[in-house]
Amino acid sequence: MDAEIDQLEHEVEKIYQQLDLSDDPELEKLVDENLKCRYRVQQLKMSIAKERAKPLDRMISVQAALSAHLQAAIRAAYPEAATVVKVQLTSSAKEEFGDYQCSNAMSLAKAVKLQPRQVAAAIVDKLEAGDLIEKTEIAGPGFINISLRRQPVIEELNRLLVHGVRPPPVDRKRRVIVDYSSPNIAKQMHVGHLRSTIIGDSVARLCRFLGHEVLALNHVGDWGTQFGMLIAHLKDRFPDYATKCPPIGDLQAFYKESKVRFDSDEQFKQRAYAAVVSLQRRDPDSTAAWKLICDASRKDFQRVYDRLGVENLVERGESFYQDLMTEVVDELKSGGHLVPDEGRLIMWPPGCDIPLTVVKSDGGFTYDTSDLAAIRQRLFAESADWLIYVVDIGQGVHFKGIFSAAEKAGWLNPAVARVDHVGFGVVLGEDRKKFKTRSGDTVRLTDLLNEGIERAGAKLAEKGRDKELTPQELKAAQEAVAYGCIKYADLSHNRNNDYVFSFDKMLDDRGNTAVYLLYAYTRISSIARTANLSPDQLLKLAKSPGITELQHPKEWKLAKQLLRFADVVDKLTQDLLLHSLCDFLYETACVFTEFYDVCYCIEKNRDSGEVIRVNHWRILLCDATAKIMKAGLDILGIRTVDRM
DSSP states (O other), X not given: OHHHHHHHHHHHHHHHHHOOOTTOHHHHHHHHHHHHHHHHHHHHHHHHHHHHHSXXXXXXXXXXXXXXXXXXXXXXXXTTOOOOOOEEEOOXXXXXXXXXXXXXXXXXXXXXXXXXXXXXXXXXXXXXXXXXXXXXXXXXXXXXXXXXXXXHHHHHHHHHHHHOOOOOOOSSOOEEEEEOOOOBXXXXXXXXXXXXXXXXXXXXXXXXXXXXXEEEEEOOBOOSTXXXXXXXXXXXXOTTTTTSOOOOOOHXXXXXXXXXXXHHOHHHHHXXXXXXXXXXXXXXXXXXXXXXXXXXXXXXXXXXXXXXXXXXXXXXXXXXXXXXXXXXXXXXXXXXXXEEETTEEEEOOTTOSSOEEEEOTTSOOOHHHHHHHHHHHHHHTSOOSEEEEEOOGGGHXXXXXXXXXXXXXXXXXXXXXXXXXXXXXXEEOTTSSXXXXXXXXXXXXXXXXXXXXXXXXXXXXXXXXXXXXXXXXXHHHHHHHHHHHHHXXXXXXXXXXXXXOOHHXXXXXXXXXXXXXXXXXXXXXXXXXXXXXXXXXXXXXXXXXXXXXXXXXXXXXXXXXXXXXXHHHXXXXXXXXXXXXXXXXXXXXXXXXXXXXXXXXXXXXXXXXXXXXXXXXXXHHHHHHHHHHHHHHHHXXXXXXXXX
């Protein structure tokens, strides 16, 4: 098509060169008209080229695009003013005033000594017409209300339907390391590991969705004094462990037995200390015993990870960094960063009130040393440029010191690499105290997941789903509800705060819960099936003609809500606060209900139930909603099912 247009223009140009227009005003007029048409053709070609240049692997971030337009307008109107653009979605109560709103004129007014409405008018005057903006209005004391053009929104939704849900643009592809979960070898995973595992897995999923290269690391506790007592106890209980694998499946009991002996038997304690030294020297027998204990724990951990759908988690325990710690100490010494303190060697990170203990008075190393070795290895050997540590909020001071020390040592350059401590509060029982069993013990994750399965099964039976679903469908629904509700209850709260663990609230099918969202997703996904449209037919419809109009206010509201997904994900990239994604998914389900209640999608015969008429573009809007919800739930690590 483009070649044909170019050829035609070339032929016209040759004719123009041969014409004598001096004696024929009428011909001259026709040529002028033709020139205007040629100009329009050029504009059309530029529009086509611009459309083709849009990356299909990225969704448009409406808020970011509007912010960029307004930032340029503010700079043009007030070059000396330094301001961060604030563009917000207009509240539902004020939708008639526009789709988005900018409030920068009020803050700028003081700096430039003008009335806010004057400032707003100057900004609007410099605002270049963009693809997204239909019109702007100045309201109240100086708000700039922005109405979106419908066509770009329709085009973006059609791209979503054809190419799937894509992430928003990112500044660059990064090599990301996410450190999370981190249970201790020889101990069962308990509720204290729940938040790190759930939040960390979701953060890793988010980074993969954004297109980054992600290495998820499980920094397990697999080194230290306790392994001396475990090895000594193993050798006593199972002398033939080297040739016959002992039944130490219940590692928790095995650990308690060894701890009792360690605390009460001085001779055993000395043998345990000797075993530690032997392990540190890489003695083959001690190393074999250590590996056996680690393998038994690893299998136990993996069962929990499989149930929670945690994938691609690479175990790299404290033992991995043992040989690297000597290098760290030598480098810090040569750099003049270590100072003696009562027999220790400590380091004062800039901006920190507590030093890091790098070498103990007995010459041993500490958690500070191993974490310094880890951050150094991750930045240099792994070439990571974004490090994320998902560890409880109580470790905030520790990680502040590690990051500051790494910067002082010259390993970490904040202009090149980003580091985040993703902290979180504790899990509370319904008595608002630390979540414990009735006997006061720490709640094991296996027991928690088992109870979730039992309660989810009862909830589905209460709804009569056990009579409607096949055994396989019921099992899938039961697991989706059980594990989804546990994850969502965690992720839907601000991770910086403690939260109360309550199965009754988690399994409520009303309000902002996983159960409500899973039901909503399943219902929305079934609409196309009800209309007898297969996925291939939906794709064909999306390609031609696709969504063609958004005339009804509820259609328009739902379309704008779906495009907010890119803005929400963009915000997550900055703060890693996953509850904002949960809020978005709940709002999307509610906005969809508003749409579906008043916008006819399928018309059926009341007597026979036969489908008489289908409104295809609204079915496509339903499909777009399902795709967005699925993408969001995938980031949260929540499995969806087709029937529930």
